[in-house]
Amino acid sequence: MKKLTILLPFLFCLSAYSQNDTLQILQSADTITLEEIVIQAYRANTTTPVTYKNVTKEDIELINSGQEPSVILSSTPSINSYSDAGNYQGYSYFRLRGIDQTRINMTLDGIPLNEPEDQGVYFSNYPDFFNSIQSLQIQRGVGTSTNGVASYAGSINFQSPNLTDDYYSKIGINYGSFNTYRVFGEYNNGLKNDQGFYARVSHLHSDGYKYRSANTSNSAFLSYGLFKENHRLKFTGFIGNQKNQLAWIGVPMEVIVQDPRTNGNADENDAFLQALASVQHSWNLSENVVLNNTAYYNFLDGNYDFDLNNFLGFPSTDEMYNYDFRHNFMGYFSNINWDAGNLNLNAGIHFNTYNRRHIGSERTLGELYENTGFKNEFSTFVKASYTLNRFVLFGDLQYRYADFDYSGSVPFEKQQWHFINPKVGINYFISDKANVYYSFGVSGREPTRNDLFNGEDDLPADELGNPLYNDVNPEQVENHELGTRLTFNKLQLTANVYYMNFTNEIVLNGQYGPNGLPLHSNVAQSFRSGIEVDLKWEFMPHFYYQNSSSYSYNQITEEDVSFSPILTPNLIINQTLGYQKKGLHIGTNIKYQSESYIDFSNENTTPSFYSVDIFGQYRYKSLDFKVAFNNIMNEQIIANGYIGIDGTPLYFVQAPINFTGGVTWNF
Secondary structure (H helix, E strand, O other), X not given: OOOEEOOOOOOOOOOOOOXXXXXXXXXXXXXXXXXXXXXXXXXXXXXXXXXEEEEXXXXXXXXXXXXXXXXXXXXXOOEEEEEOOOOOOOOEEEEEOOEEHHHEEEEEOOEEOOOOOOOOOOHHHOOOHHHHOOEEEEEEOOOOOOOOOOXXXXXXXXXXXXXXXXXXXXXXXXXXXOOEEEEEEEEEOOOEOOXXXXXXXXXXXXXXXXXXXXEEEEEEEEEEEEEOOOEEEEEEEEEEEEEEEOOOOOEOHHHHHHOOOOOOOOOOEEEEEEEEEEEEEEEEOOOOEEEEEEEEEEEEEEEEEXXXXXXXXXXXXXXXXXXXXXXXXXXXXXXXXXXXXOEEEEEEEEEEEEEEEEEEEEOXXXXXXXXXXEEEXXXXXXXXXXXXXXXXXXXXXXXXXXEEEEEOOOOOOOXXXXXXXXXXXXXXXXXXXXEEEEEEEEEEEOOOHXXXXXXXXXXXXXXXXXXXXXXXXXXXXXXXXEEEEEEOOOEEEEEEEEEEEEEOOEEEEEEEOOOOOEEEEEOOEEEEEEEEEEEEEEEEXXXXXXXXXXXXXXXXXXXXXXXXXXXOOOEEEEEEEEEEEOOEEEEEEEEEEOOEEOOOOOOOEEOOEEEEEEEEEEEEOOEEEEEEEEOOOOOOEEEEEEEOOOOOEEEEEEOOOEEXXXXXXXX
């Protein structure tokens, strides 16, 4: 059977497998065959000795009603999340193994999504993003080489819609608590005359759980592909715009007790538009060699308000600051894959260039400053896997270069960083249903603009005119992963232990910049370690049990004093009991999260909590009905907190009992 590769910029870093008399290494969950077309993405597979989890489109559709991706991701091991507004739309955030998402590499079809200057991804600018995701893979730990910012805590690879799916079109509507709703339309014409086309448009709104924390957003996602025997061409693009009433300032506990819906922010708003476009080409040079090339462009334009008086704890006045941003982010990458039986080689290059204009103004004073940040990046890698009987040997070497420059009212010397990131591993297959793996990897990461500028949006100067910036060193992690995977008809289990040893780790230092953003600094020694379990067991016909849990032990040592890192719960348990038969799927989710510290003195914590959710989905002819009741025990959930500028602990409350329901018409 001929194998045509749908254009995606990456290949499996390990697609070699051995077939002999004693063992056949399977890749059933990682390669999807559709009408003589093999969809391959730059991901780990069953032979790769790294820790990962795949999430399918079906998994996403079961729980997705337009909520932020952070909420959905938090059902996987070692991820905790919270939202500013307390419900499921607007700004939300997640941490992997206690490490924030600026240290998590995120890509769509290999295209970097992290904003280069400060390395974050704001999914609020991509409303209803998960509605157009075919699948995703979460690699925990250093993982394998990818494009964009450092894979420090891990990486998440999103796959765009599969254009070879059968034809489908649908219209859906969801409505829930706090006047939260989503309306969307989706269309996929299937593969016709060697061409495929996909389109989706969405409109979303929520009043928010907290007072004055509404979000209104729109988005569109388009993809077109032309698929020939040796050449595939694919165009992908999406655009989103959103308006938020801001709620990113925490609230003291005594105020929460009086009214948990209190919003710490004043009359502050934001509005952002973001768009991405890419063209990808895949070429079968021979039966065993595939070349992929991708060019992309990412644009952002928007602004947000900042009430400095309110932030400092004083009464609000007419004074209101505004931070306005516009960026241009473009890049190119090329990969080549050679499959020579038991040996698989993959090599690639990637470079991008980025500029971001910053304008600061005040409502009555007008424009205060304008400056521009510039960042360039180049990386290249070579990786190989070799299958020897029951063993798979893996090696991966990446070189990554990044620089940052600045044009403003003060002189600035360009900052440059060079990183060598090696990874090695071994995978031993006890049988085709069980394997044990070990990997070791190193990843380095440069500080962000906010780290360097100590929270200043416009770089200040001293009395001699010299720039005042923070001398933050790049950080490095050495990551050990030891795990096992068992795959039987009724039972799938992945379990692993990890140890991450950091040098110059950049951590929150409890201080805040003049724009309200938290500041970071290096610490001398730190490590994170833990055990993670991901289980699904079909214990009787139509019934299943899932458990995605983690326990961690973590320490920072500074000036001979050891303490626990902040916002890192030691224990996270996600459990699901479900029933699925024909068109009916019902179940309950139970989550427990232990307390976590919010200060380096380890005196203040977010309390531990548990939540119980129930969900149901039913298909009747061409209609899909969906309902979910969240936090049905009406527990008070405080998922995040920090120490305010005056030393007061401030917290973020999540919504009490709430619901969402919807119907989708398939035609």
